[in-house]
Amino acid sequence: MAEIVILLSIEKIGIALANAAALQASALFVKYGTQLLELQCSMDRVVRELRVMHDFLCQMDIRNRSIQAYEGWLAEVRKVAHLIEDMVDGYLYLVGQEHDIGCCFYLNKVLKKPRSLLSLNRIAFTVKEIEKDLSHLSELKTRWVPVNDGDTSSSNYIVKMSQDLANISRSLDEDLVGVDKEIEILEQWLAGDDLQCSVVALLGMGGLGKTALAANVYKNERKSFQCHAWVSISQTYSKEDVLQKISKELSRDNASVLSNTADMDITCLEEKLKKFLEQQKYLIILDDVWTPEAFVDLSRVLIHNGKGSRLIITTREHHVATLVPRGHILPLEALPDDKAWDLFCKKAFPRDTNHECPAELKHLSEDIVRQCKGLPLVIVLVGGLFRVRENTVEEWRKINDQLSWELVNTLSLGHIGNVLHLSFIYLPTHLKSCFLYCSLFPEDYLFKRKKLVRLLTAEGFIEERGESTLEEVAEGYLKELIDRSMLQLVERNTFGRIKRFRMHDILRKLAVELCKKNCFGAAYEDKCERSPETDVRRLVLHKLKKDNHQPVSGMHQLRTVITLGKSIPSSTIPVLCMESRYMTVLELSGLAIENIPDAIGDLFNLRYLGLRNSKVKKLPKSVEKLSNLLTLDLFGSDIHELPSGIVKLKKLRHLFVETVTDSNARGLKWGSGICIPSGLGNLRSLQTLQALEAQDGSVRHLGELRQLRSLRLWNVKGTYCGRISESLVQMRHLCNLNLTASDEDEVLLLNVCLPNLQTLCLRGRLAEGALDKSRLFQSVQDQNLYVLYLQWSQLREDPLPSLSRLLNLTHLHFTRAYNGVQLTFLTGWFPKLKILVLRDLLNLNRLEIQQGALVNLERLALVNLRSMTTVPSGIEFLKPLLYLGFKEITRDFLTLLLRCSAIRGKWRYTLRE
Numbered sequence: 001m002a003e004i005v006i007l008l009s010i011e012k013i014g015i016a017l018a019n020a021a022a023l024q025a026s027a028l029f030v031k032y033g034t035q036l037l038e039l040q041c042s043m044d045r046v047v048r049e050l051r052v053m054h055d056f057l058c059q060m061d062i063r064n065r066s067i068q069a070y071e072g073w074l075a076e077v078r079k080v081a082h083l084i085e086d087m088v089d090g091y092l093y094l095v096g097q098e099h100d101i102g103c104c105f106y107l108n109k110v111l112k113k114p115r116s117l118l119s120l121n122r123i124a125f126t127v128k129e130i131e132k133d134l135s136h137l138s139e140l141k142t143r144w145v146p147v148n149d150g151d152t153s154s155s156n157y158i159v160k161m162s163q164d165l166a167n168i169s170r171s172l173d174e175d176l177v178g179v180d181k182e183i184e185i186l187e188q189w190l191a192g193d194d195l196q197c198s199v200v201a202l203l204g205m206g207g208l209g210k211t212a213l214a215a216n217v218y219k220n221e222r223k224s225f226q227c228h229a230w231v232s233i234s235q236t237y238s239k240e241d242v243l244q245k246i247s248k249e250l251s252r253d254n255a256s257v258l259s260n261t262a263d264m265d266i267t268c269l270e271e272k273l274k275k276f277l278e279q280q281k282y283l284i285i286l287d288d289v290w291t292p293e294a295f296v297d298l299s300r301v302l303i304h305n306g307k308g309s310r311l312i313i314t315t316r317e318h319h320v321a322t323l324v325p326r327g328h329i330l331p332l333e334a335l336p337d338d339k340a341w342d343l344f345c346k347k348a349f350p351r352d353t354n355h356e357c358p359a360e361l362k363h364l365s366e367d368i369v370r371q372c373k374g375l376p377l378v379i380v381l382v383g384g385l386f387r388v389r390e391n392t393v394e395e396w397r398k399i400n401d402q403l404s405w406e407l408v409n410t411l412s413l414g415h416i417g418n419v420l421h422l423s424f425i426y427l428p429t430h431l432k433s434c435f436l437y438c439s440l441f442p443e444d445y446l447f448k449r450k451k452l453v454r455l456l457t458a459e460g461f462i463e464e465r466g467e468s469t470l471e472e473v474a475e476g477y478l479k480e481l482i483d484r485s486m487l488q489l490v491e492r493n494t495f496g497r498i499k500r501f502r503m504h505d506i507l508r509k510l511a512v513e514l515c516k517k518n519c520f521g522a523a524y525e526d527k528c529e530r531s532p533e534t535d536v537r538r539l540v541l542h543k544l545k546k547d548n549h550q551p552v553s554g555m556h557q558l559r560t561v562i563t564l565g566k567s568i569p570s571s572t573i574p575v576l577c578m579e580s581r582y583m584t585v586l587e588l589s590g591l592a593i594e595n596i597p598d599a600i601g602d603l604f605n606l607r608y609l610g611l612r613n614s615k616v617k618k619l620p621k622s623v624e625k626l627s628n629l630l631t632l633d634l635f636g637s638d639i640h641e642l643p644s645g646i647v648k649l650k651k652l653r654h655l656f657v658e659t660v661t662d663s664n665a666r667g668l669k670w671g672s673g674i675c676i677p678s679g680l681g682n683l684r685s686l687q688t689l690q691a692l693e694a695q696d697g698s699v700r701h702l703g704e705l706r707q708l709r710s711l712r713l714w715n716v717k718g719t720y721c722g723r724i725s726e727s728l729v730q731m732r733h734l735c736n737l738n739l740t741a742s743d744e745d746e747v748l749l750l751n752v753c754l755p756n757l758q759t760l761c762l763r764g765r766l767a768e769g770a771l772d773k774s775r776l777f778q779s780v781q782d783q784n785l786y787v788l789y790l791q792w793s794q795l796r797e798d799p800l801p802s803l804s805r806l807l808n809l810t811h812l813h814f815t816r817a818y819n820g821v822q823l824t825f826l827t828g829w830f831p832k833l834k835i836l837v838l839r840d841l842l843n844l845n846r847l848e849i850q851q852g853a854l855v856n857l858e859r860l861a862l863v864n865l866r867s868m869t870t871v872p873s874g875i876e877f878l879k880p881l882l883y884l885g886f887k888e889i890t891r892d893f894l895t896l897l898l899r900c901s902a903i904r905g906k907w908r909y910t911l912r913e
Contacts, residue, residue, distance in 0.1 A: 004433050004520065005081040006054045008460060012088040013047040039091070039120070042127040046084065049134050053077070054429075073137070073145045078519055080133045082537065086582055087126045093604040093628075176209065176216055177346065177376070178339030182330060186217045189328075190283070190310050191224065197304040201321040202314040204332035205485035205504060206419040207377035210314040211287055213332070218285055218312070225283040225310070232287045235426045239297055240266045246284065246301075247273060273301050281307040289315045290426060295323055316423060318483035334374025343376060344369045347383025364396045371403055373505045377419060420510050423486060433461040434477050435486055438503050439511030440523045440540040442564065446490065449478060449498045454631045454654055458585050458608035459538075459560065471653075471687065494810035494834045495758065495786035521560070538585075541568055555579040559605075562587040570594075577603060589613055589633065601625040611637050612656070624648045635690070636660055640674070647679030654688040658712070668744055668763060668792050673714040681705070691738075694720050703727035710736035716764065718747045725752040732756065735784070740764060744792060750776045761789035768795065771802035784808065791815040798822075804829040813837040821845050821867070825874075827852035839863035849874035863887040886910075 176183070189200055202210040222228040229249030231242055244262065247269065264272065284302060289295050295313060302311055315321055321329045335343065344365065345355040357365050368386070372378040382403070389395050427435060434456055438447065453474040456462055462470045462477070478498060481487045486507065491500040503511070515521050521538030539558055543565035558580045570593040576583065577599035584605050589612035596611070601622025606629055613636040624645025635656040642657065662670035673691030681704035689705065691712035692698055699720050708731045716724070716739050728734065728750070735756055741748055741764025748764040753775050771777050785806055790799065795818050803809070810832050821843050827850045834856055838844070845867040857878055862868070864887060887910045894911065
């Protein structure tokens with residue numbers, strides 16, 4: 001775990017040594033050039049030692065985490081790594097000052113203050129002390145730490161650990177509950193008529209019972225095959241060892257054929273296995289496959305012999321499962337509540353014939369089962385724990401109250417921790433940071449991809465990769481964690497990108513313990529009796545009761561403070577700004593604070609400032625000193641004007657400054673943006689700008705923001721459209737565009753080609769024929785446009801024939817977009833559309849859907865269609881809808897709907913009196 005902190009320090013020192021500002025500083029300051037050069041050489045020595053230490057820890061931490069002396073040594077390593085991180089941030093700030101005020105003036109000013117935190121002399125002294133600390137740590141390890149690095153390598157340790165866990169999981173095959181359907185599917189597949197060697201994958205996170213399910217089917221069905229083998233694949237498997245084990249398993253009934261393979265080289269072994277399997281109908285289980293390479297590697301030997309052979313793999317990794325043929329992936333889910341209860345009672349009350357729970361224990365038992373979150377492995381082991389305890393309310397309540405601790409620390413439940421820790425061990429260091437970060441949020445917390453990406457980027461967890469932005473790399477990290485079953489996907493957007501996800505509570509419990517143990521961070525909530533820990537770097541304050549505002553201690557250590565709900569009093573903010581000098585993330589969204597202190601400008605390391613939906617009315621002028629700020633989120637606050645110095649924040653990537661005046665968004669102008677002072681063109685790193693009030697000055701410089709991915713403009717006049725079009729051409733990465741006209745009569749006409757656009761919202765009048773003649777709509781045909789909002793367009797001609805050419809469209813929303821009386825969706829139109837919203841089309845009285853149109857529609861919402869008096873024609877051709885909404889309909893229309901047997905799925909309505 002210490003390797004996480006060290007990797008972060010290595011990356012920061014690398015930035016410091018490569019930083020162009022540092023090189024400029026060395027050239028500019030003749031007086032201090034020698035000192036700067038020596039400092040950089042010292043840091044270079046430090047980073048070389050850290051790299052070796054990081055690689056060492058990645059190996060040793062796997063099998064020495066239970067040795068107390070080793071854990072104590074790691075704690076000292078973390079302290080030094082944290083000191084290095086603080087030092088590097090101070091150094092970067094010192095040499096990276098912008099030349100707007102003159103670097104020489106700034107450095108001389110700093111060096112005149114010996115006590116200053118950013119003094120170059122002090123930083124140089126700190127580096128020297130760090131070098132001494134690292135040397136002492138090396139000596140300390142040699143002298144006192146009994147490192148387990150003898151004959152057993154890390155690879156062998158993981159192999160043995162994996163096999164032990166697999167054997168225990170395999171022995172649970174008699175405890176299967178709630179998987180009758182899965183067993184039937186597997187048995188039918190094994191007994192099928194297909195003579196080709198078929199492969200099936202059991203997919204799911206650790207603890208879901210993949211191994212137990214495979215073992216059950218293997219035990220019952222192997223007699224139908226001429227030979228069979230079961231092999232567990234570790235994270236660091238040896239191909240030769242696996243093939244030897246397969247050979248040994250297969251030779252139990254064919255000893256003469258596969259004898260004498262122990263001394264063979266791997267090539268001869270492969271050939272002998274192939275030759276043997278050519279003549280056999282075989283069943284082979286590859287349990288716990290971790291990588292695609294392992295599956296592909298072993299598949300070369302397991303040949304397709306046309307005899308009806310079968311291969312089953314179990315895996316936690318989605319990218320492994322995708323290697324098997326489509327339709328042969330069997331994903332396992334957590335048990336539903338009733339099945340989880342049945343399994344728990346079976347294990348906790350085995351002496352009772354019917355496994356009945358005593359009435360006085362039922363309430364506690366139900367709470368215990370809820371904490372197991374449907375994981376069969378956890379339910380079986382927890383049930384076994386209670387089986388050997390007294391069946392008294394007092395005893396069960398005591399264990400229930402400390403179940404989270406029991407899961408992590410009790411020997412009888414150690415299998416749970418080991419199964420899940422194995423997944424954590426296999427994560428690369430950069431993914432470990434992101435995984436632990438997610439555990440700081442509450443149970444069942446629903447993460448939103450975009451916000452978490454911005455937080456992870458600000459924290460410095462994201463490595464640069466080629467031409468990709470940090471945000472794109474971060475999204476890749478999250479996808480990989482989901483593919484590894486470390487996070488649970490909840491929802492994708494309509495065009496397939498991750499939208500929302502959560503962490504399984506059992507995984508979170510184990511991760512929270514790792515966070516505490518390694519001072520990575522802490523979550524503080526109502527049930528915590530003590531004040532937040534004093535030695536953590538990151539603190540997430542969950543929703544607290546008004547009378548439970550404990551003082552936050554150890555503020556000087558904090559780099560991250562995230563509040564969820566009204567979790568700290570406003571009086572804490574000034575203290576945070578004054579004491580937490582290295583603060584990186586300050587997320588205060590939703591707090592009822594009205595003022596931000598001037599001291600915020602002293603947080604030179606701040607990269608994320610969140611004041612969304614707060615009561616803040618004004619930002620202090622000192623924010624212009626936040627030169628490292630990446631995200632400024634003021635959405636929904638009371639801020640209507642930004643300080644002029646905001647344009648000095650040249651690293652700013654995401655700016656949210658939008659006021660919502662109508663939460664129902666019924667009018668044309670339901671919100672407003674902000675007026676950016678002169679100098680908008682300085683913010684050239686901006687990727688998100690939501691939202692800007694269109695004015696002559698701001699529109700003129702909009703084209704200089706060439707990195708923009710998402711842009712929202714308010715109060716757009718028709719006369720601005722030409723200049724806006726010219727600016728948009730410069731934004732080759734733009735994928736989200738939202739424009740609102742200044743009034744209902746202003747015509748929005750954008751004659752620009754935007755081939756990478758994915759989401760487009762035009763709120764204002766469109767000229768007749770614009771959908772056919774404008775280059776904007778011509779450029780997105782058959783391209784990337786997935787989401788289209790046309791609002792207040794006031795079109796007289798039917799827009800559907802023109803828009804039907806947008807074959808990739810998944811979301812179409814009309815609000816006052818069409819003044820005609822009929823809309824007809826013809827066969828073949830909008831083949832990928834999933835969401836259709838028709839709102840405030842006041843003249844529409846007929847909606848027709850032909851068979852073969854909207855074949856993938858999932859949600860249909862018809863809102864305030866006042867003239868519509870008949871049920872939409874052709875609705876019976878749609879597949880069962882997830883949602884069908886009618887808002888503001890008359891009672892007569894409701895009567896017609898209730899008589900329509902074609903309406904299926906969930907649907908809602910509201911009446912208009």
